[in-house]
Amino acid sequence: MKALTKKLLRDLAHQRWQALSIALVVASGVAAYVCMRGAYDSLLNARAHYYARTRFGDVWAELSRAPLRVARELEAVEGVSVVHPRISRAALMPLEGSLEPVAARVISIPAHADAPINALELIEGRLPEPGRADEIALLEVFARNRRIAPGDSIPLVLNGVRRELRVVGLAGSPEYVLAASEGMVPGEDRFAVVWMREPVLAAAYGLEQAFDEAVIRLDPAYREDGLAAFGEEGRHERAILAAIDAILEPWGGQGATPRRLQLSHYALSGELEQLSGMAKTVPALFLFVAAFLLNVSLSRMIELQRPEIAVLKCLGYSSREIGLHFLVFGVLIAALGGALGIALGAWLGDMLVDLYLEFFRLPGERFRLTPALALTGVAVSFAAALAGGVLSVRRVTRLAPADAMRPPTPTSYRRRLSGGPWMKLFEMAGTMVLREAERRPLRVMLSAVGIAFSVSILVVGRFQGDVLVTLVEELFEHAMREDVSVQLARPAPRRALRELEHLPGVLRVEGMRQAMVRIRSDGRHRDVPLLAREDDVEMRLVVAQDGGVVRIPPDGVVLTRKLGEVLGLGLGDEADVEVLTGDRPRARLRVVGLADEMFGLFAHVSDRTMQRFLREEPAFDVALLRVDERELPRLRAALARYPGIAQLVRRRSIIETFHRQSGRSMAIMTAIMTFFSAIIAVGVVYNNMRVSLSMRARDLATMRVLGFRRREVGAVLFGEMMLHLAVGVPIGLWLGTYFSEAIMATVDPERYRWPVVISSATYAYAALTVIAAALACWVVVRRRLDRLDLIAVLKTRE
Amino acid sequence: MPAVLEGRGVTKVYRMGEVDVHALRGVDFALEAGELVALFGASGSGKSTLLNILGGLDTATSGTVVYRDRRTGATHDLTGARDHDLTRFRRERVGFVFQFYNLVPSLTARENVELVTDIAEAPMRPEEVLALVGLRERLDHFPAQLSGGEQQRVAIARAVAKRPDILLCDEPTGALDFRTGLLVLEMIERVNRELGTATILITHNAPIVAMADRIVTLADGLVESERANEVRKPVSEIRW
CATH class of the missing domain: 2.40.40 (Barwin-like endoglucanases)
Known part of the structure; x- marks a missing residue:
């Protein structure tokens, strides 16, 4: 091994804690990238496979009733490949022991085959036997939530007639990747999908040889499988939808819906788009900080190793060789960070995909760490190292060998702010801190920016929760104030309302x-x-x-x-x-x-x-x-006698479901972001203090000689840290708000137009977490300061 | 005998902070093959600046410096040389010894020498050259575990391991006590005599100049005087 390589490894070992803290920041960036991008790729891939396997539809069209021949007319439309006419109705499932009947959607499958479009993904059991009127397949998520298994019987009100039906299979469907998509707030135990054989449903609703919904697959040439399906202003979309609407209009057509607006697909696409956006911004944030830290610590190393650099130049090493030597130092740290990051990212990605899959039922694929993803992760970490290293390493090149032999000229300080009479208010430590800040404002700014980033990550991690909480409060405090809402299958005369007034409670x-x-x-x-x-x-x-x-x-x-x-x-x-x-x-x-x-x-x-x-x-x-809440069971029993009720929703159960679900994902998100943010805060603060300590060792030693106590000497470093926090934390709170607004702006405005609301609790959490991380660093550095023989520093030559 | 290294009208102006410092004001200097020249003068007289320029560590503000290759006879002008050429010149032809040794603290004695043997064309073996300076037993010690004299001897070993044409020593005994200083000077004398390395030795210590072939005295950036010793005094007989 070359002597220069040995020097490199020993330097690295000597600065292992600093190196590790930087590597961890790099690791966070790579992990965030691998985790988010990997989750995005995996989910997109899983969705594509699922859609392909189950032949997911491209267009949905609801109508009142049409004879089957109309389906053949639809098939003749240019661009249409397959038309699947079916029966699809809302129904009630008055399950025992639940305060409100479950809203259900009943969908027909062909008499003797599987559906040609939107095929079922059978998870347990089997499909209903042709000819058996009492058999159904049930949406798996709902069944699991309600602990319903094949073999169980459940009640279903079809066209006002209550029937007991036997569950023979549990299934998933590409139409219900996001279950409960017909309710306002998802509740996996409050929305069921039931599949029955077509003749059974046709008999129940009087739709023999007829259908009330058409699901359509398009020719591949007319289909776009991207997130935007076939585009906001897609020319095919408009032409095809118009043709379908024209055919169905006499049959009570309600307007065809393209895939991109299909509820489950729309929700999934929105989530994936947001994930893809996050995968671009969040890792960039981390890697910026990592590059910045590498720059600071390499610059400092080069400053401290001036004499050694000079010797190497004297011995005939070229600037390029020496520069490379320091750059490799950065690259090794990045390599460590990259390796840790890929491992951590794969682990977190697995959790993230699992978290998504709790809400989105995409069978098959889990998180996949592809070689391409890992390679990009490595490349990204090296890019950070090079970005951080190159600037500081250029100093080596600029250093003339003879210059390097001389100690650096004392930097000239000026009294500007720190010259006023008010300075008497400060102790010596304060003066030193302020003078240094005036001398190197860029260092203060860079350090503050690092701190600001870690604060902002915390704000970003929590603001969505804040927004949701405010929205729900707003919504249920002001806009939806009923205790129970009852949705009818078809309108009833106003006088029927008076009848409801007399029901119990x-x-x-x-x-x-x-x-x-x-x-x-x-x-x-x-x-x-x-x-x-x-x-x-x-x-x-x-x-x-x-x-x-x-x-x-x-x-x-x-x-x-x-x-x-x-x-x-x-x-x-x-x-x-x-x-x-x-x-x-x-x-x-x-x-x-x-x-x-x-x-x-x-x-x-x-x-x-x-x-x-x-x-x-x-x-x-x-x-x-x-x-009156106490009368609810009686009210429910009374309402069960009305056949025309399609859905019954308790406000409180919506709120509870919401809090249960959002509370959980909020807690996970906060934990992850706190972890990342603490790594950045520690990385920035610890590196800064170590840099200060080594650059000012002589000043601090002189202070000791002059009779200052350790505590007073420590105050210089502590003061510097507090100054950086004082500048960085407010910037971070502002930056966090700005990032939150930017993220909010990516949400489809036709869907939500929530103002960005950030609670003071979130601001406080972000600021205090970062300050706590900084104080923890201080404790470590303080111990180091106490152990350091400052007087010995004076004995070594400059 | 032609000069290995020759400077004509060498001047150097530094900008130190906010003032111009004229370190050299037109110095003529020549070093012949195998010669040992003492560069004598008070602190601030320009000795180190001249040495740095002759060694390709620094460039002159004006004047010329020419190096003549002993083997091929070709001459190289160092005055306008690019950084790349100066680096090659240092790597292949020059060995440096400094007052403060300047060893790399994270490398052992052997590894400090290896720094040079790793990149030189036909170097001596590190063990061999360390034996030459009497450090056969201290190969694997770090600088912090060596005395000042031992560190300086490692520095000499490091300087000569590449078999340089020129050895440049800047106050090599400046930080050492008399007895240790003597030992270090003996090493330099031995390298000069046995390997025939042309050597420049900076000192502000008058008795030491007796070991040289020639003494050049600098004062205030100019050559004040130049004289040759009839006989070089063996180091063992020098006292200060």
């Missing part, structure tokens, strides 16, 4: 009428719920972002402001509104208000406008109840 009843409509303007359209409330409702209000309640004028329509923007509709414009059900009435309504709602796209009209528009008597299809 009911304190107040309000009615709402809603209809899916298509609003057109300027060649664009959106399908949104049109909502009408009684004039004196108090349980469901239209709440704007500022918390204000939006009043609905007697005439005209109020649109979500975003909906107005999307369609180019402003106050006073006329919106072309078409109801997608029943007789499909169509009218032009004047836009009389724009509401700053926080999520979703809606249109609101007054009760009277709705009745005129639908040409019907006062009716409701959602009843909102305020109830």
Whole structure:
């Protein structure tokens, strides 16, 4: 082994703790990359395989009822490959022991075969036997949550008739990767999907030789499998959807939905896009800090090794050889960091994928560490090392060998800020800290930036939780204040509401009428719920972002402001509104208000406008109840007698589900981010103090000789650390807020428009965690300072 | 006999902080093959600056420095040489010994010598050259485990291991006591005599110049005087 190599290894061993702290930061960056990018790739891959295996549909079209020959008409549309006509209905599952009946979707599978599109992924048991009217397959997630196994019997209300059905198989479906996608807040135990043989369902709903939903596969040439399916403005999409809508219109078609808007796929894509965004930004943050730390510590090493560099130059080593020597030092640290990072990333990636798979049922693939991913991880860590190393190593090149033989010229200090009479207030240590800060403001800034990054990571890690909590509070405090909502399968006359008032435990009843409509303007359209409330409702209000309640004028329509923007509709414009059900009435309504709602796209009209528009008597299809909680079981029993109820939701159970789920992922996210952030904080602070200690050893020793105590000498380093924290922490809080806003901006604005809300608890957590990490470093360095024989430093020559 | 190393009108101006320092003001100097020259002068007279320029550690502000290859007879102008050429010159032709030894603290005696033998063309074996300076038993000691005199002898071994044409010694006994200093000077004398290495020895210690062939005295950046010794005094007879 060459002598220079031996020197390298011994230097590395000598500075092992510093080297390790930097390697850990590199490792965090690589781990974050491997974990997030790997999880993204794995999930994307799993989804692609799942979709391919089960022949996931490209277009969905709901209609009232059409004879089977219409399916053949659809097949003739250019670009359409396969059409699968089926029956798909909402139903209730009044399970014993649950306060509200479970909302279920019943879907038909062909009489003698598996579905040609959206095939079932059988997980346990088998499919219903053809000809057996009492057999069903059940969505696996729901079954597991409710502890239902093959062989069990469950009740199901089909078309108002209660039946006992036997579960023969548990299955997953590409349409329900995200289960409970028809409820407002996911609740895996509150939404069931039931598959039955087509003749059985056709008999139950009177749909023999007919269908009420078509699922369509397109020719590969017309299909785009990317995240954006076939694109916002895709030319194929518009043409195909228009052709399908035209064929289905006479049959009560409600407008075809492309895959990208299919609920489960949409949610999954959103999550994956967010993950992919995070995989790009978060690792970059870590690697920036790692490069910065490498730069600082290499610069310092070069400063301290001036005499050795000079000797090497005298002996005939070229600047390139010496520069490479120091660069390899950085590269070795990066290599260690890269190796640790890949291992850590694979481990975390596994957890992350598992976390996603708790919400998304994608069978098959788990986290995969591909060679390409590992190689990129290594390349990325080396890039950080080179970025951090090259700048400092260039100093070696610039050092003339004879220059290197001389001690560095004393740096010239000036009295600017630190010259005023107010300096008397400070002790000597404070003066030294301030002078150094004035002399090397860049070092203070860089160190503060490192600290700021670690603070910001904590803010980013927790803000989503804050936003969700505020949103839920906002939503349930102001917008949805009922205890129980009852959704009817079809609208009922308003007088039926009075009937509900007499049920046990009911304190107040309000009615709402809603209809899916298509609003057109300027060649664009959106399908949104049109909502009408009684004039004196108090349980469901239209709440704007500022918390204000939006009043609905007697005439005209109020649109979500975003909906107005999307369609180019402003106050006073006329919106072309078409109801997608029943007789499909169509009218032009004047836009009389724009509401700053926080999520979703809606249109609101007054009760009277709705009745005129639908040409019907006062009716409701959602009843909102305020109830006495103690009477709930009796209320439930009473409601079970009404056949027309499609869904019954307790507000409290939504809130509980939400807190249970978000609390868990929030805790995991916080733990991971705290871990990473602490590594960065420790890396920055510890390296800085070690640099200070070695650069100022002489000054500190002189102070000791002059009679300062160890504590007073230590105050110089401590003061410096506090200064860096004082600058870095506020910047970090600001940076964290900025990053949070940037991340929030990636969320589809048609879906959510939540303001970024960051709680003071999050700010405090971020600041205190980083300060605690810094203090822990201080304890270590302080012990080192005490052990160091400072007087001996004076004896060595400069 | 032609000079191995020759400087003409060498000047050097430093910028130290905010002042210009004229270290050399036009020095003429020649070193002949096999010769041992003592460079004498007070602190600040420009001795080290001249040595650094002659050794290719530094470049002159003006004037010329020419190196003549003993084997091929070719001459190389060091004045305008690029960093790359100066590095090669140092690597192949020059050995340095400093007042403060300048050993790499993380390497043992043997490894410090290996630093040179790793990159030289036809070096001596580290063990062989360390034996030459009497350190056969201390091969694997780190600098911190060696006395000052021993460290300086490692430095000499390191300087001569490459079989340089020129040996440049900057106050090699400056940090040593008399007895140890004598031992180090004996090593330098022996290398000069036995290997025929042309040597420049900086000192501000008058008695030491007696061991040289020639004495060049610098004062305030100029050659003040130059004289030859009729006979070189053996180091063992020098006292100070």
